[in-house]
Amino acid sequence: MPYILSTINILQALGIGAFGLILTAFTLYFLFKQSKSIQASDGTRFSTEAQCREYETILLKINSIYQSMDPNAQSDTYGIQSSFISLLFDKGFKEPKTLIKYKNDFQIITDILNASNILD
Numbered sequence: 001m002p003y004i005l006s007t008i009n010i011l012q013a014l015g016i017g018a019f020g021l022i023l024t025a026f027t028l029y030f031l032f033k034q035s036k037s038i039q040a041s042d043g044t045r046f047s048t049e050a051q052c053r054e055y056e057t058i059l060l061k062i063n064s065i066y067q068s069m070d071p072n073a074q075s076d077t078y079g080i081q082s083s084f085i086s087l088l089f090d091k092g093f094k095e096p097k098t099l100i101k102y103k104n105d106f107q108i109i110t111d112i113l114n115a116s117n118i119l120d
Contacts, residue, residue: 054115061112078112080105 008016037045038052042059046052061078068077068085077085084105093099 058112058115065109078108080108 037047038049039045040052040055040059044055046055065077065080065085066089068082081102084102087093087098087102093102
């Protein structure tokens, strides 16, 4: 091993040292760059505040649907029927005709989720 070190001239040693410093600098840059993300209330991370705000808006609407799962609730949330919410979370859609019956409610949920392309 000492023989190999003695055969490296000063320019080669400086080149290896410079390469190591550059590699370390790039590694640190990318590590710190990724840590500058915005965190939503549920822990989801985004790279911009605009994406986070859009996600929070969608999350607020979806959470209100989840909170309206009370089977005794008579009021519709965003125009979604309470019977649809009950089927969605508890019983499921076992027949195609039931699925077709609630196509408008599915469209409302789809519209809420497609409010932006932040999840892509």
